[in-house]
Amino acid sequence: MFKRTNIAISIILLAAFLILPGCTKSPASFYKKVCKRSFSMQEKLEDFYGYELTGSEIGFYDDVDECVEKSVETEQDLYEECLDEKGNDEEDCQEMIDKLREEISKYVTRDGCEDLYGYKCVAIKPTAETKKYASSAEIAQMEEEYEECMEEVEELCEDLPEKF
Numbered sequence: 001m002f003k004r005t006n007i008a009i010s011i012i013l014l015a016a017f018l019i020l021p022g023c024t025k026s027p028a029s030f031y032k033k034v035c036k037r038s039f040s041m042q043e044k045l046e047d048f049y050g051y052e053l054t055g056s057e058i059g060f061y062d063d064v065d066e067c068v069e070k071s072v073e074t075e076q077d078l079y080e081e082c083l084d085e086k087g088n089d090e091e092d093c094q095e096m097i098d099k100l101r102e103e104i105s106k107y108v109t110r111d112g113c114e115d116l117y118g119y120k121c122v123a124i125k126p127t128a129e130t131k132k133y134a135s136s137a138e139i140a141q142m143e144e145e146y147e148e149c150m151e152e153v154e155e156l157c158e159d160l161p162e163k164f
Helices: 004-021 029-050 065-084 090-107 111-117 128-133 136-158
Strands: none
Touching: 004 136, 029 065, 029 090, 029 136, 065 090, 111 136, 128 136
C-alpha cells in the first residue's frame, strides 16, 4: 500500500510539474530554441543596422551554447532579484519569468520580429499630421522610404517560423 501511494504521489507531482505554466520547458531547453533562432539572425541584423554588432552584453554571442548559458544566467539573476524585493514570493517571481519567456518567444517568430524591428520604419511613415504640412512629393518619398524599410524588415524576419 505504502509503495503504491508513493508511486501515485510521484505521478501526480510529475503531472503537476509538467502542467504548471512556465514549467513545461527547462530554462536551458527554452533558451536553446530561442538562441538557435536568434543566433541565425545575427548576420542579418548587422546588415539591417549597417554595422557590426558584437558583445554578449547586448545579446550577440559567439555560438548558441554561449547564448544559452548567458540567457539562463540572466533569467536566474532576474528571478533572484525578484525574490529579494519586498513582498514578492516564488509564485510572483515565477509569473514574472513566465511573462518574460512569453515576450521573448514572441520576438523569435516572424510577426514578432517584424513588430520589434518595424519600429525603425515607423519614424519614416507619414502621419496624418505630417500630411497636413508636407507636399505631395515629400509624402510620396516618405511612403516609398517606409515601404522599402518594411521590405528590409520582412527580409530580416523571413526565415523565422510563424509560431514558437
